[in-house]
Amino acid sequence: MPPPKTLIATLAGLALVAQGAAAQSAPDTAWVRRCAIYEVFVRDFSPSGDFTGVTRGLDRIRSTGANVIWLMPIYPVGVLNHKGALGSSYAVRDYRGINPAYGSAADFRALVRAVHTRGMKLILDWVPNHTAWDNVWIKEHPDFYVRNERGEISVPRDPDGKLTDWTDVAQLDYKNPELRRTMIATIQWWLTEYGIDGFRVDAAGFVPDAFWREAVPALRATVPRPILLLAEWGDLKMHRFGFDLTYAWDSYGRLKAVWAGAPAVKFVTNELTDMQAMPRGGMRMRFTTNHDETAWDKPPITLFGGAAGARAAYVAMTLLPGRPLLYNGQEVESPQHLGLFVRDSIAWDQPDTAASRAFYRRVLHIADTDSAFLSGTIAEVETSSASDVIAYARGNALVLVNARSRAVSTVVRGFEVKGARDLLTDRVQRSDTVSLPAYGAVVLER
Numbered sequence: 001m002p003p004p005k006t007l008i009a010t011l012a013g014l015a016l017v018a019q020g021a022a023a024q025s026a027p028d029t030a031w032v033r034r035c036a037i038y039e040v041f042v043r044d045f046s047p048s049g050d051f052t053g054v055t056r057g058l059d060r061i062r063s064t065g066a067n068v069i070w071l072m073p074i075y076p077v078g079v080l081n082h083k084g085a086l087g088s089s090y091a092v093r094d095y096r097g098i099n100p101a102y103g104s105a106a107d108f109r110a111l112v113r114a115v116h117t118r119g120m121k122l123i124l125d126w127v128p129n130h131t132a133w134d135n136v137w138i139k140e141h142p143d144f145y146v147r148n149e150r151g152e153i154s155v156p157r158d159p160d161g162k163l164t165d166w167t168d169v170a171q172l173d174y175k176n177p178e179l180r181r182t183m184i185a186t187i188q189w190w191l192t193e194y195g196i197d198g199f200r201v202d203a204a205g206f207v208p209d210a211f212w213r214e215a216v217p218a219l220r221a222t223v224p225r226p227i228l229l230l231a232e233w234g235d236l237k238m239h240r241f242g243f244d245l246t247y248a249w250d251s252y253g254r255l256k257a258v259w260a261g262a263p264a265v266k267f268v269t270n271e272l273t274d275m276q277a278m279p280r281g282g283m284r285m286r287f288t289t290n291h292d293e294t295a296w297d298k299p300p301i302t303l304f305g306g307a308a309g310a311r312a313a314y315v316a317m318t319l320l321p322g323r324p325l326l327y328n329g330q331e332v333e334s335p336q337h338l339g340l341f342v343r344d345s346i347a348w349d350q351p352d353t354a355a356s357r358a359f360y361r362r363v364l365h366i367a368d369t370d371s372a373f374l375s376g377t378i379a380e381v382e383t384s385s386a387s388d389v390i391a392y393a394r395g396n397a398l399v400l401v402n403a404r405s406r407a408v409s410t411v412v413r414g415f416e417v418k419g420a421r422d423l424l425t426d427r428v429q430r431s432d433t434v435s436l437p438a439y440g441a442v443v444l445e446r
Contacts, residue, residue, distance in 0.1 A: 035067060036326075037123075039290055040070065040071050041328050042071060043089070044338050044345055045329075045346060047345055050101065050102045051074075051111045054069075055111045055114045064331050064364060067119070068121045069122045070122075070125065071122065071123070072089055072125045072291060073125045074098055074102055075089070075097055077099060078092065078131070078133060078135065081133045084342055085342050086341055086342060088169075088340055093132045093134055093135050112196060121198070125199070128204075129172060129203045132168065156203075180215075188219060191223050192222065198228030201231050204231035205235055209237065229243045231243040233246055236282065245282075247285055248322060251286070254266070259304055263386065264388055264389055265387070268392045269380065283322045288300045288310065288314050289303075294337060299334065301335050306439075308437075308440075312439040314360070315424070316390045319443065321376045321378055324367050329348065331360040332348055333356045362424060363424070373397065378393070381398060382413040383410045383413065385402075385410035397444065398420070398445070402440045407436065407437050408436050409433050411433055417434055425442075
């Protein structure tokens, strides 16, 4: 005997309610694969140099199109053997502490809450390879550290066993199972205590592979929501351990080489090779600067030949498969070298900031919303200016970037440019020949 119609209606209603509840409670995994990261050095980001200053600047960050805040280390900074005037934030004195210069635990909670209220995510910089010489573990757990032949705690060695010049930090010993357990528990604590959304892991390749095979699954099982894991390393093995993102360091080096005169066509060929080797689900973090590059290299506006060159380089890099990064005021194109051991507040009042902000916002919008750039596909495109113009296709879109300080006109083969719209300017390409000014860039989509 079939159930009465009232029962059928009731069951259908309950099913709809259940589906709605499931939809509301299902974790949002899309944000990991569509992240646009904004790196913040709290010390330099605002005149106050603290969490409150970052909170006040969140709307400015969000206006760039970034949706993930990466905070460089926020922990108490080591004093013993410190470098420079203020020491390095990567010399951690207490893994569960907060740098008092940045504010209190309540201030940090307020920042996390403000980030989430805006629909954004927040990840912390984690430094697992070494600690400050006055870290609390030095006294509480001296067995957590690597010793040299004289029995003294050692400065870090690189993965090839060569001593580094990181004299402000001491090397942790991952042969010790208690260290491994304590380190994992400490990282997990930040996920549960403050509700953050993941980590950028400093010098991830210095830490033994076996630790990541153990730690990454444990971290992902800590909370029911997806977390973002970014490894500061270029080796694709990090993706096999479960990291979402690795550094596109080689791409950055190749891009600088093109700007210095290397053939542009080789840039794309090498990117294709890298993408073909990428483990399933892995992504590169694309950048033209970060805290290391700005401190030790040059800021993009200097490195790439002015504002036009910096913008062209950003297009060439950011629209490759992967996810984009902006660093600490990059969107106003300041020529500052922001050092790691001093305080140098960002000079936000650069010339023509409205135009520069609008440009970076446009590029991140393309990377985040256009279906051609949300897939992992990339293809080489032949042009008549292979030495000068970086050219690649992403689906039905074509990226052309003039890497030279002179105008270039180029003919594209295998892609009908006439009638295509430039996503950067909304202009329609009227000719079969693309004319690019010095450091010009177009993103043509049919």
